[in-house]
Amino acid sequence: MIEQKFQQFKTSITPEEFNNIEFLTSKAEQMKENDEALAKRILVRVNNLNKQNANNQKAKIKPNNPESNPLHLVSSDDAEKSDKNTSSRLAAIYSRLTSSPFLVLVIIPTLIFAFYQNFWATERYESQAQVIVQQPDGMATMDTGLALLSGMGMGMPTSGKDTELVKAYIYSNDMLNYLNKTLDLKAHYSQSTVDYFSRIHNSDSREELLEFYKKHINVYIDDKSGVVNIFSQAFNPDFSLMLTQTIVDRAEWYINSIGHQLAEAQLNFIKGEHQIVENKLEVAQKNLLNFQQRYNLLDPMAEGAAMQQITYTLEGQISAKQAELKGLQSIMSAKAPQVISLQNTITALKSQLINERNKLSTDSAQNIPVSEILASYTDLKIKMELALQAYTSSQVSLEKSRIEAYRQLKYLVVVESATHPEQNKYPDVFYNVSLFALIISMLFSIVKIIILTIKELR
Known part of the structure; x- marks a missing residue:
């Protein structure tokens, strides 16, 4: 044409x-x-x-x-x-x-991508390590009674939260900053010898660097065993080994530090509460001791009981003397010496009984009644007993918290040390090219179906 x-x-x-x-x-x-x-x-x-x-x-x-x-x-x-x-x-x-649009839109892009994967894409090496979070066996350090008191059981496994915590920390910005300071990770991932599409660039932001880091670090958790698998990618095998080992060491430091921090915080709180209870017990003991020294009474309750026993004895003696007096008055005159002597004895006994009763209930300027002393003493003694019970419970709680704090200590145990790769694992040329061809073919088919549908509707 x-x-x-x-x-x-x-x-x-x-x-x-x-x-x-x-x-x-x-x-x-x-x-x-x-x-x-x-x-x-x-x-x-x-x-x-x-x-x-x-x-x-x-x-x-x-x-x-x-x-x-x-x-x-x-x-x-x-x-x-x-x-x-x-x-x-x-x-x-x-x-x-x-x-032939299929040739232009599918075959040629696939060939270009295959050429990139085979001859241009930079090789990446992957090192792996396996770790697990373990807790100490508290039953091995105490007797059975103390273990039951602390509520500990046999075989305390670590929860899934601990392994998820390790994974979250490895993916965190704190870990990336530490790796940058220790290994200069950004400089390695931005080498000029690496192809343009496989490296990061100096103009990339911190968020883009973090996303790039997450794509080259893979953390997988085995739900059955709780083992954490760490895979690190780098552009040479030696750096890949150092990267994985540094991540494991830093994760171990993190797990140990948070375990000690939690245990120390819990113990400090319990110790503070225990100190308050101990101070209350000391105050109660001091008040009770001062009260005893003030009234020169070792046991006011025993003193009160003794005074009551004296009054009971005096009342009995008075009753006996009065009966004896009535018997004498029936056979003797009122001026008889025996009658007068017995009357004087009864009068003396009654006077003594009044004095003893006044000690128990009458308040004077010089003396406090025994009943009031007894009430005050009972109140102080109850306060001391309550403080003693609180101190005993606090002491048990303190020991229990110490055991619990020891049980909460966690350790990162290395199951498999970081490996030194000999062959590159990425890029997976066959997989990448096949996936690219499949996706672009699907997109081409979808677009073609849409175009044919539009033409048909016209």
Whole structure:
């Protein structure tokens, strides 16, 4: 179609104009808006004329020996044939590409991606290590009674939260900052010898560096055994080994530090509460001791009981003497010496009974009644007993907390040390190319179905 238009254009102008470069260039500029394909074909003719003129100038350098010149002059007919062959080839390639979009959109991108994966993508080496979080066996350090008191049982396994904590810390920004300070991780991942698509760039932000780091560090947790598998990728095997070992060492420090911090915080809190209870017990004991020293009484309760026993004894003696007095009065006169003596004895006993009763209940300026002393003493003694019980419970809680704090200590045990890779694991060329081809084929099919559906609906 283009060649037909070009032949029509050729017949519409003179041979001089057909061989005039300036005329053809101006015509191509005029036709570019209306017929771009014909304009390009005219420019091909202009290009061939330029080559022909260059060859003619080289041929004129040695006019006396034309046979020694390797460049032969090309006639206008040969140039025209060459133009036709070139244009036909370009037209054939263009028609083939436009007639096969699957080739353009699927096959060629896949081949380009395969070339990148095989010959351009930088090799990555992967080192791995296995660790597990363990707790000490508290039953091995105490007797059975103390273990039951502390509530500890046999075989306390670590929870899944501990392994998830290790995983979260490895993926954290704190770990990335530590690796940057220790190994200069960013410098390794941004080497100029690494291909453009496999490295990070100096203009990348901290968030982009963290995402790149997460893509090259893989942490997998075995739910059955609780083993944490750590995989680290680097662009050379030695750095991969150092990277994995540094991650394991830092994770071990982190687990140990948080275990000690939690245990220390818990113990400090319990010790503070225990100190408060101990101070209360000391105050109660001091108040009780001061009370005893103030009234010179070792045991006011025993003193009160003794005074009550004295009053009971006096009352009994008075009753006996009064009965005896009645018997004497029935046989003797009121002035008899025995009667008078017995009356004096009864009077003395009654006076003593009144004094003893006053000690128990009467409050005077000099003395406090025994009942009040006994009530105060009982109150102080109850306070001391309550403080003693609280101190005993606090002491048990303190020992229990110490055991619990020891039980909460965790250790990161290395199951498998960091390995030194000998062969690169990435890129996985076959997998990557196959996945790329599959995805791009699916996208092509989806787009083609959408286009056909739209055409059908029209």
